[in-house]
Amino acid sequence: xxxxxxPVLADSPPSLNASDRHNSADGAVWSAYIEPFxxxxxxxxxxxxxxxxxxxxxGRIDGSLREGRLDDGVAGLALRLERDLGDWNTGLNLTWxxxxxxxxxxxxxxxxxITNIFSDVQTSNATLFVGRHWQRGKHRFAxxxxxxxxxxxxxxxxxxxxVPGVRGQLRFEAQTTNTDFAWDATLSWHRALSPNWRLxxxxxxxxxxxxxxxxxxxxxxxxxARHRSHDVLLSLGRRF
Numbered sequence: 001x002x003x004x005x006x007p008v009l010a011d012s013p014p015s016l017n018a019s020d021r022h023n024s025a026d027g028a029v030w031s032a033y034i035e036p037f038x039x040x041x042x043x044x045x046x047x048x049x050x051x052x053x054x055x056x057x058x059g060r061i062d063g064s065l066r067e068g069r070l071d072d073g074v075a076g077l078a079l080r081l082e083r084d085l086g087d088w089n090t091g092l093n094l095t096w097x098x099x100x101x102x103x104x105x106x107x108x109x110x111x112x113x114i115t116n117i118f119s120d121v122q123t124s125n126a127t128l129f130v131g132r133h134w135q136r137g138k139h140r141f142a143x144x145x146x147x148x149x150x151x152x153x154x155x156x157x158x159x160x161x162x163v164p165g166v167r168g169q170l171r172f173e174a175q176t177t178n179t180d181f182a183w184d185a186t187l188s189w190h191r192a193l194s195p196n197w198r199l200x201x202x203x204x205x206x207x208x209x210x211x212x213x214x215x216x217x218x219x220x221x222x223x224x225a226r227h228r229s230h231d232v233l234l235s236l237g238r239r240f
Contacts, residue, residue: 031239033080035202039231041100043121044069045210048106050220051117057109066105074100076123078233090130093146093184095206097123097229102154104223113161117223119213125150125182125206133188140198142188150182152211152227158219172216180209190235202233 052063075098082091102119131144154177160170184207190200206229214222 029084029239031082031084031198031237033078033082033235033237035078035080035233035235036075037078037204037231037233038073038075039204039229041072041074041097041121042069042228042230043072043100043102043225044228045226046070046104046223047225048104048117048221048223050214050222051106051115052108053110055110060107060109062110063106063108063115066107067103070102072101074098074229074231076231080235080237082237084133087132087134088130089133089142089144090128093125093127093129093148095123095125095127100227102225108160111160112163112166116159116161117156117213117221118159119154119156119223121211121227122153123150123208123227125208127182127184129184129186131186138192140188140190140192140200142190143186144188145183145185147181147183150180150208150227152178152180152209154178154211154213156213156216158216158221172219174213174216176211176213178209178211180211182209183207188235190237196239198235198237198239200235200237202235204231204233205229206231 046068048065055062076096078095080093082089100121102121104117106115108115127146127148129144129146131142133142156174158172162169184204186202186204188202190198193199208227210226212224
């Protein structure tokens with residue numbers, strides 16, 4: 001009597017959807033974010049030369065600056081491209097800052113008046129970053145640090161204030177562009193709105209290099225400072 005064995009069929013592997021197939025190739029996920037922000041720019045280590053005579057007049061050094069540090073509110077926009085590699089992530093940050101005011105006053109008794117140097121600083125920078133993230137349900141927490149380049153473009157006015165009955169106000173202009181190294185450190189939180197969309201916030205500290213302005217026409221004044229910023233970013237991202 002012959003017994004016919006019933007063939008045993010191996011279980012078919014579960015099918016993968018398009019997102020699973022994309023991610024299973026190398027464990028990588030790409031995301032892009034748009035991030036408006038507001039922060040506090042810090043300009044410190046301010047130094048000046050070529051203002052006034054540098055001599056002691058009426059108990060003050062002629063041309064000395066009143067300000068050693070300035071804090072100013074700044075708004076801007078950041079774009080972020082990020083790639084997840086397991087629990088790690090890497091990518092590119094692009095940031096543009098609308099304007100930072102760098103306004104200084106020098107005591108210039110030699111001309112019987114004060115001298116103001118008013119500057120608008122526009123800053124753009126790009127950094128490459130590496131970080132670590134943790135997923136807790138729909139919530140994602142992350143920390144990263146980046147390094148790159150920054151460009152500070154400065155438009156300055158040098159104003160020697162009028163002396164009534166003696167002379168009118170004198171005004172000189174200068175435009176400079178400074179490029180330096182930059183670095184930043186970021187803490188992030190996001191919540192999933194759907195499989196592909198996230199909404200969240202970031203805190204970022206940025207070191208934006210040193211910058212300088214001057215000389216001015218007919219005035220040899222030069223000024224320099226260090227530039228940093230504390231920013232809070234609103235972040236909307238999409239995975240693809």
